[in-house]
Amino acid sequence: xxxRIKVIGIGADGRxxxxxxxxxxxxxxxxxxxxxxxxxxxPDHPGRRILIxxxxxxxxxxxxxxxxxxxxxVLASGDPFFYGIAxxxxxxxxxxRVEVHPHLSCIQLAFARMGESWQHARIESLHGRPIRxxxxxxxxxxxxxxxxxxxxxxxxxxxxxxxFGMTEYQAFVAENLGSADERCSWWELDELADAQFSPLNVxxxxxxxxxxxxxxxxxxxxxxxxxxxxxxxxITKKEVRVFSLSELCLRPNSVVWxxxxxxxxxxxxxxxxxxxxxxxxxxxxxxxLVNIESNRKKFxxxxxxxxxxxxxxLNSLPAPDAVFIGGSGGELRQILQVCCSRLKPDGRxxxxxxALETLARAKEGLKEEGFSVRITLLQTxxxxxxxxxxxxxxxxxxxxxxxxxxxxxxxxxx
Numbered sequence: 001x002x003x004r005i006k007v008i009g010i011g012a013d014g015r016x017x018x019x020x021x022x023x024x025x026x027x028x029x030x031x032x033x034x035x036x037x038x039x040x041x042x043p044d045h046p047g048r049r050i051l052i053x054x055x056x057x058x059x060x061x062x063x064x065x066x067x068x069x070x071x072x073x074v075l076a077s078g079d080p081f082f083y084g085i086a087x088x089x090x091x092x093x094x095x096x097r098v099e100v101h102p103h104l105s106c107i108q109l110a111f112a113r114m115g116e117s118w119q120h121a122r123i124e125s126l127h128g129r130p131i132r133x134x135x136x137x138x139x140x141x142x143x144x145x146x147x148x149x150x151x152x153x154x155x156x157x158x159x160x161x162x163x164f165g166m167t168e169y170q171a172f173v174a175e176n177l178g179s180a181d182e183r184c185s186w187w188e189l190d191e192l193a194d195a196q197f198s199p200l201n202v203x204x205x206x207x208x209x210x211x212x213x214x215x216x217x218x219x220x221x222x223x224x225x226x227x228x229x230x231x232x233x234x235i236t237k238k239e240v241r242v243f244s245l246s247e248l249c250l251r252p253n254s255v256v257w258x259x260x261x262x263x264x265x266x267x268x269x270x271x272x273x274x275x276x277x278x279x280x281x282x283x284x285x286x287x288x289l290v291n292i293e294s295n296r297k298k299f300x301x302x303x304x305x306x307x308x309x310x311x312x313x314l315n316s317l318p319a320p321d322a323v324f325i326g327g328s329g330g331e332l333r334q335i336l337q338v339c340c341s342r343l344k345p346d347g348r349x350x351x352x353x354x355a356l357e358t359l360a361r362a363k364e365g366l367k368e369e370g371f372s373v374r375i376t377l378l379q380t381x382x383x384x385x386x387x388x389x390x391x392x393x394x395x396x397x398x399x400x401x402x403x404x405x406x407x408x409x410x411x412x413x414x
Contacts, residue, residue, distance in 0.1 A: 002067050002097060007074045009087050009103030010034075012179035012200065022101060026073050031066055033059070034075030041075075052085065056366035060092050067097065079105035083125045083147060109143050110174040113184045121145050121204075126152035135164045135302040136275045140213065144169075144205040154203050158192035161205075164300045168211035172204040173197060209394045216299060218242060218269065226294040229261045234262035234288060236326055236352060239380045240398045245269055247350045247376075247402045248322040253277045255344075257320045259310045259335060260284075261328025264292035264303075270324070271301035277301035280317050282310050284329055311338040319344055325362075332358065334363050340369035340403075342367040349403040354369045366403035376400045 006025055011017045026042060033050035052059050063072060079102040080086035088099045111118040121143040131152050138144045146157060154173050161169060167189060175183045175198040219242045226233050254274040258267040261281035271279045280302055281292055292305050306313055311334050323339045339349055351362040366373050377399055381392040
């Protein structure tokens with residue numbers, strides 16, 4: 001019968017912070033696995049040593065094989081369930097084959113040093129992960145704890161937040177927690193941007209008491225967006241934008257293509273609806289890129305802006321869950337062909353058309369690709385004052401064409 005693997009959390013103070021029973025288990029282990037820093041606390045251990053770094057699958061396979069005969073102890077940093085290896089081991093071996101003995105996590109220690117509770121804090125890990133998308137994930141959060149690494153250091157985080165004007169935050173940086181070299185300090189973001197720290201640190205962001213933070217809800221007013229001047233036409237109007245987004249059925253982790261992005265209004269709202277996903281704004285007109293970038297920063301939405309005339313460049317993007325086509329530059333049929341071939345099985349394509357000819361091409365193209373089509377004509381009007389009365393001013397009618405892959409066609413392809 002296979003033996004249970006013991007996963008033991010360990011802090012920066014090494015063996016000095018472990019219970020005597022844990023030390024006995026470590027000394028008795030036939031195999032000691034862990035990261036370089038954790039293994040260094042036990043340089044004279046007589047058993048086999050397995051370094052955990054890089055790709056984890058081979059290590060997990062090795063531990064699974066050895067556990068049939070050997071006593072194995074895995075050393076993990078802090079709480080092994082907090083962005084640690086414990087969940088991966090249990091997922092592979094089952095909870096009956098793994099027992100976990102946590103230490104204090106770095107987040108617990110950081111908030112203890114800070115002197116504040118943390119049950120309401122938003123926690124994000126940037127350790128080994130890109131910083132892209134952080135802005136929309138934390139916007140509006142009064143307290144945010146960030147796990148860092150050498151790439152996403154406190155100074156990099158500060159410069160990133162300053163891009164989006166997130167100066168409502170002060171930063172608490174806790175270095176080498178639990179060790180003799182521990183240091184904790186408060187920083188303004190502009191000061192933090194050029195500072196240097198130990199690679200082992202945690203960053204906690206907290207709103208300043210006097211902070212005023214912009215707040216945006218679904219259906220941002222058209223006038224709030226940077227747009228091309230003097231003519232203000234390259235924006236999907238609020239009423240059409242909200243309806244089109246509802247047709248896209250976005251989820252928090254959706255991958256979205258916004259083709260013919262114009263001012264980027266749809267990309268902004270899509271990024272806020274899918275903060276854990278990815279949004280790609282594709283626009284062919286160079287003069288519009290400045291407005292898209294300005295809106296990206298103003299509304300704290302960290303999406304990707306691509307200067308290209310679709311369908312060029314689409315095949316290099318990750319497969320989308322949703323595609324919005326607000327402008328096609330005369331290449332609608334070719335764009336639909338690429339989008340339909342790349343769209344995930346349950347995804348949707350939404351096309352906005354102001355002309356009957358565009359409506360006809362969109363409907364025909366989607367049907368040729370095996371998609372079911374639903375069309376909605378939006379005719380809206382906004383109130384306008386006239387003397388002491390109110391009149392209504394109509395907006396241009398827009399056709400919203402929604403395409404979904406026919407299940408019969410999808411099953412036939414499988």
